[in-house]
Amino acid sequence: MSDIFALLSMGMLLTxxxxxxxxxxxxxxxxxRIQALLLAAVLMxxxxxxxxxxxxxxxxxLLAVLTVIVKAWYIPRNLSKISRRAEQHVEKEFFVNxxxxxxxxxxxxxxVGLVLSRVEGxxxxxxxxxxxxxxxxxxxxxxxxxxxxxxVGQMTGFLVMENGLFLAAFLMTHxxxxxxxxxxxxxxxxxxxxxxxxxxxxxxTFESLNMDRLRxxxx
Amino acid sequence: xxxxxxxxxxxxFMAAAPLITxxxxxxxxxxxxxxxxxxxxxxxxxxxxxxxxxxxxxHTGWIYRTAPLIYLGSALVAAALAPGVRGNHQFLFDDxxxxxxxxxxxxFFLGLATIDATSTFTGMGSSRDFFIGMMAExxxxxxxxxxxxLSGKGTSFQAAMNGTEGIAVLPSALxxxxxxxxxxxxxxxxxxxxxxxxxxxLTMVHEAxxxxxxxxxxxxxxxxxxxxxxxxxxxxxxxxxxxxxxxANGMPAAVLVMAGKFVVLTLLVFIIEINxxxxxxxxxxxxxxxxxxxxxxxxLAGMIRI
Numbered sequence: 119m120s121d122i123f124a125l126l127s128m129g130m131l132l133t134x135x136x137x138x139x140x141x142x143x144x145x146x147x148x149x150x151r152i153q154a155l156l157l158a159a160v161l162m163x164x165x166x167x168x169x170x171x172x173x174x175x176x177x178x179x180l181l182a183v184l185t186v187i188v189k190a191w192y193i194p195r196n197l198s199k200i201s202r203r204a205e206q207h208v209e210k211e212f213f214v215n216x217x218x219x220x221x222x223x224x225x226x227x228x229x230v231g232l233v234l235s236r237v238e239g240x241x242x243x244x245x246x247x248x249x250x251x252x253x254x255x256x257x258x259x260x261x262x263x264x265x266x267x268x269x270v271g272q273m274t275g276f277l278v279m280e281n282g283l284f285l286a287a288f289l290m291t292h293x294x295x296x297x298x299x300x301x302x303x304x305x306x307x308x309x310x311x312x313x314x315x316x317x318x319x320x321x322x323t324f325e326s327l328n329m330d331r332l333r334x335x336x337x
Numbered sequence: 338x339x340x341x342x343x344x345x346x347x348x349x350f351m352a353a354a355p356l357i358t359x360x361x362x363x364x365x366x367x368x369x370x371x372x373x374x375x376x377x378x379x380x381x382x383x384x385x386x387x388x389x390x391x392x393x394x395x396h397t398g399w400i401y402r403t404a405p406l407i408y409l410g411s412a413l414v415a416a417a418l419a420p421g422v423r424g425n426h427q428f429l430f431d432d433x434x435x436x437x438x439x440x441x442x443x444x445f446f447l448g449l450a451t452i453d454a455t456s457t458f459t460g461m462g463s464s465r466d467f468f469i470g471m472m473a474e475x476x477x478x479x480x481x482x483x484x485x486x487l488s489g490k491g492t493s494f495q496a497a498m499n500g501t502e503g504i505a506v507l508p509s510a511l512x513x514x515x516x517x518x519x520x521x522x523x524x525x526x527x528x529x530x531x532x533x534x535x536x537x538x539l540t541m542v543h544e545a546x547x548x549x550x551x552x553x554x555x556x557x558x559x560x561x562x563x564x565x566x567x568x569x570x571x572x573x574x575x576x577x578x579x580x581x582x583x584x585a586n587g588m589p590a591a592v593l594v595m596a597g598k599f600v601v602l603t604l605l606v607f608i609i610e611i612n613x614x615x616x617x618x619x620x621x622x623x624x625x626x627x628x629x630x631x632x633x634x635x636x637l638a639g640m641i642r643i
Contacts, residue, residue: 128508217626224630246641
């Protein structure tokens with residue numbers, strides 16, 4: 119069972135790497151979708167295990183379905199709607215270029231691995247692997263968000279970060295209370311709706327989703 | 338006995354390698370709503386080439402004439418070393434470095450021959466091929482060495498295979514597999530790096546190198562390229578898809594599993610081929626960097642597991 123989790127969390131890490139290396143908006147929204155499906159697969163695997171062990175229907179399976187609906191269908195659909203508005207579908211400006219971004223992400227991951235291998239309470243090597251993967255996804259998502267200049271990229275980065283956080287919480291606790299999880303998903307939907315409308319406003323004002331145009335708002 | 342098995346493997350690779358190419362071509366044709374040639378077409382091509390007259394440019398020397406054979410020989414050596422289904426049999430010269438350098442010798446001589454052919458396009462092709470190879474080879478060494486290091490039993494394919502048996506190193510196997518597929522695409526001139534079906538001189542790499550060859554020379558070069566491709570897929574199948582490849586359930590079962598893995602890998606190459614476009618030549622370093630980092634991560638993941 120732990121091998122399936124290891125494989126899936128490694129897969130999420132891999133998709134994050136693909137995201138960091140990706141320049142095309144539509145392509146990285148698709149990659150985000152695959153990542154969400156992998157996350158749902160983690161939830162589903164846990165749900166099936168719990169149901170089989172306790173012979174009681176586990177809410178985690180329901181959560182997996184909800185994740186598919188929200189993260190693999192609703193949010194990517196919204197993102198691609200926003201990005202279809204903007205004419206440019208290839209991001210050309212980054213703060214650091216792609217090979218450098220990949221190197222930095224690897225650096226982040228190595229750092230996470232090193233730090234986690236020194237944490238006192240974390241003895242099980244499987245746990246270290248899960249934590250490295252999920253914290254890696256989180257921090258690389260953050261880096262992705264910082265590295266992009268356009269609104270859609272930054273939103274995707276934020277969502278990837280949230281995926282990593284969700285994975286970390288889930289793999290460590292094997293399921294938080296149902297209400298908390300559903301609340302998290304609701305928060306996410308709200309934030310995407312708010313960010314989406316903001317992105318529309320930005321696009322209407324500046325005819326572009328490039329955040330560099332927001333000169334007066336920056337501190 | 339062991340040597341016989343090794344030779345049998347080479348023969349099997351020579352027999353099956355054109356089929357893989359044929360299947361990929363047929364699949365591509367079907368996706369493009371063409372009927373496409375039969376999947377046996379590469380065999381027919383080989384037979385045709387064997388019967389055709391070979392033309393040799395005037396000013397070429399012995400390198401031009403022997404290079405195809407050396408290239409084919411290097412590919413066959415690589416095929417002989419490839420970790421197919423071998424059980425506990427010890428193969429001769431079983432070392433990943435021999436594998437890597439056998440391929441390097443082939444590339445070097447084909448490069449020399451393209452310069453010997455004194456055609457502009459062949460020289461251009463070999464310059465590009467060396468450019469790609471220069472970046473892909475370190476990653477090749479790194480992937481193979483990393484899997485050997487994780488096994489901790491030496492630098493033979495046997496050790497790497499024993500090390501990857503069992504599901505314990507699955508995350509690193511996944512990462513190595515992704516890196517290896519990218520390297521395979523680069524080394525065997527498949528689509529994100531080179532378009533094998535193009536004949537536009539300005540973009541082609543491997544095809545440009547073989548532009549001057551004809552007749553039996555061309556047959557040797559094509560055969561070598563196909564065997565090389567199958568060898569790369571075989572390394573992926575037995576080292577980086579570590580399940581069912583042991584001969585514990587008897588050789589026939591292992592061979593069947595192996596054939597299944599070949600089908601999966603061929604499909605993978607095919608899906609990548611129809612879904613991506615050829616990269617600009619200066620974007621190829623990005624791809625290779627990606628492969629390199631995946632390998633590094635796979636190695637680190639393996640270290641955590643130990």
